[in-house]
Amino acid sequence: MHRSKDVSQALPLTHLSFHILLALATQDLHGYAVIKAVKSNPANPLNPGTGTFYSAIGRMLDEGLIREVEPPADESTDPRRRYYSITDFGREVLAAETRRLHALVQFAQAAVATSSTQK
């Protein structure tokens, strides 16, 4: 597996990857639970197609942002279902992306404020 430890190379994250990392930030989830979490994000609900979703999951696994884990012992589950967990590297990237977005928002706010005062 190719795993680059350089956070800056992983940035910027795609919209979907960012939301997947967000969903996995608090707990390990299986694929459909991730989609549900992504869909229910009140700030920015996304509804990716299943193909698109797994395409993203595959890429993120390859990049070492997430990894596959055993299903939790207390849940009886379909053997086809797989669980994913965020890696330490994933957390770093998520934090970096959040900082990047924050900076972006600040910059945008400033720009919007300037343009409205100029009017």
Place this chain on the structure above:
Amino acid sequence: MSTPHRRRFVSWILGLELYLCPPSFRRRFGPEIKLMAQERAADVREEQGRAAAAIFWIAEIMNLLVAARREWGRALRTSAPKNMQTGDEPVTHGRRNTRRTSPSGRDARRKYRRGAIKRALHAVLQDLRYALRQLAKHPGFTAIAVISLAIGIGANTAVFSVVNAVLIRSRPYEAPEELVHIYTRTENGSDYGNSSYQDLIDLRSLEDLFVEVGAFAGRTGRVRIGDETFPVMVEPVTHNLFPLLGIRAALGRTFLPEEDVVPGAHAVVILGHGYWQRVYAGDSTILGQTVDLAGRPFTIVGVMPEQFESLFVPGLRTDVFVPMLMTASLAGDEEPGLYSDRRVRGIKIIARLRRAVRVEHARAQVAGLSQQLKVNHPETYETRSFNVVPTPDVQLQPDVDAGLAYVATLLMTMVGLVLLLTCTNLAGFLLARGTDRKREIAVRLALGARRGRLVTQLLTETVLLGIIGSAVGLGVAQWGLNLLTGFVPPTYFPITVDHRIDGTVLIFTIAVATAAGVLAGLAPAIKTTKPDVASTLKDEAVTGRTGGLGLHSGLVALQIAISIVLLVGGGLFIRTLQVANDVDPGFTTEDGGIVWVDLGASGLPRHEWTSTTERLAEEARSLPGVAGVGLSNGIPLSVGTWRADYVVPGVDPPEGRHGHRVVYYSIDSEFFDAMGIALVAGRGITTFDRDGTEPVVVVSETAARRFWPGADPLGREVITLGSNRVHRVVGVARDVKIERPDEDPQPLFYLSYAQTPVTNVRLIARGLATPRELAATLRDVVRAVDDDLVILAETTMGEQLSLVLFPSRLAAGLLGVFGVMALTLAIIGLYGVVSFAVSRRTQEVGIRMALGANTGAVVGMVVRGAMGVVLVGVATGLVAAWFLAQLLSWFLVGVQPRDPITLVSVPLLLCGVALLAAFVPARRASKVSPVQALRYD
């Protein structure tokens, strides 16, 4: 499509699509993707309804396509760039290894191959994208093309799924190549007859030949649920039959050896899957419960798997299975000799050969057994022997299979023609559109595009249309099948052909769709990519030439040919119906109500059959609105005819037989009146012809002529072969048509029901009330007399009579509709071609008129041109119809397949319509003012 079907279908499509993804991706996420898509769809359906779920599925299918493309891009990117490595990329172990081990040309070759695949893939994707864009740009055209293809492909899929269910799909048996059916060949010419229970025992003794020999039979039974009695289809089977076939119960178990030893001792039952679903709603806790079957509680021990229908009549679904030795219990133990009498032949035998035994060897050994039986039981086996047929060669029964294959060929030909028609129609559209795209294509050719590449691209478009059309067509097929099942005639038990759309059908549909796409697109694609580049680019109008019309005219001629074939077929069936209506059947066809009752299956002992039927008839006669009630085991011109062998003293039976095989009706005293059958001599059956008095028979005129030519038949004798009962001829009745309206009159014997009771009777009521009401009255009478009586059908005379002509009516309807559709398309095409030709020839017409040609001459010229096309089509169509009509001969009643009236009138009608279609644009051409026309260019 029902929901589980639809779910299975889309899941199947997703599975197919996964094969478009790189293998690594498919292996990694395939199962999960399918699972999640299904879960999401279920959630969407729950939250937003079925329509939203359907849209979700479409989106998912498209989404996975897009993902497949992206994944390939990624896969190729990560594996390809060995030679493009830039310094800033870290060198991985894998790459170092590759470099070390393959400095040779092998690597280069591999790389080249990979590159070629990549380029081809890229080209396909590019074509697909381009095609999608083109189709999206012309939604009107796309919609029409998809709808017409959907109809064509849907018709093919519908018919094929039935053919698949009946003739192609292999039965779910284990190692079917080791299985053989063993039929009994009998003297009356049937090679595939039933055998007796004693035969089964004898065959089991051939232990070095067979691992196992099992048997099955078909019966009618009655099940009581609450206060009501329902007829059910029962299959008695030997305990070893299911293990022999390698079929396990879906729930519970199959029969145990000890349950099949003592007659009537073990009342256990296995439910058919359909019956379990229908009556018990698939309840999995029913094992151990009882079913009231034939008045006895039978314990449920198992449920059959879904894909297992029926052994006795595949296509029908057996409701329940019982051990073979419970057979007699189904009819109140009223069948003496069922297991011991070698003459009672009611079972079909199936055996599994030992590994090393070949079919030929088995045949020889079994023939030896036949010989031995001939010696031991000469009276029964003299003209009887076993017939071994490998099971994979049997669908329903070898002699029936041939007929079915013939019907299947006919139907497939018909729908094939419809698809061909759709393709020609689409090709016409594409040609017309090709004219619009000429410029675009000329530009691309001029820029150096290869022609092959352009043709591939245009074909991608039509094949894509075909695929989309087939997706819609699957829906059309399902709809058509539902419609067709609604058409199915009222029979004993509903025919439920398992025509589900399985892998075979899907592969067929996709193949048909691709073929249709290529067929419709190839000629236009070749034509469109061959434009006059220079003149097109200069935007020169190519006037004065009619060159572009050759292909178009060809298509129109083809459409006309197809419509001729279909209309001739339809016409032949309409003539059949006409002829059949004109025939005097010999009895009154005035409508009445009918109820069929099965006394044996009702559990009535044989000695009560006469008294019960007499009570039924009496009760019915006493009701208001009922004018007459007759009783018989059969009705002329309806399904099911009973025959028996009779010895007529002084008249030799046909070669190789012991008796004359004659149709017989077992009737009561009122039957002749109720049916309006006239007596020409002697008397009819009376209430005095009872058990204990001399057996009597009324013969038909033809029987009288055949057996006693020139002599008085009254007082003569007829002897039933086997029972040796002697019947005295007491009357002669007018001939009636028995099986087909066009048949030559055949001999017919009417026996007294009281002297020859049979299990299966029909009550026929005539009166002032409507036939339906009369039938309902009869049913109420039956229920009132004994609510355990099994009513097999409640119908009317009209329905019964229409059954005989049902295939003709259906065929006339279908061929007629398709024929008119073909005609309409052909005429529209013709009109288009003529209009186009006229517009191209405006200049020529102008010059002619300026030179003094009159209107008539111009009209004549244009119409002559058009009729050339029509005549080519008509001639081709007639030749095809001449050969294809022969296929129909089996269905035609009283009409020759090459019926001159049809073969002349259809082309005449078509030419008339075509003339009209050509005349309108021709007339317009003649209205052209010469001055205007000459100024045209």
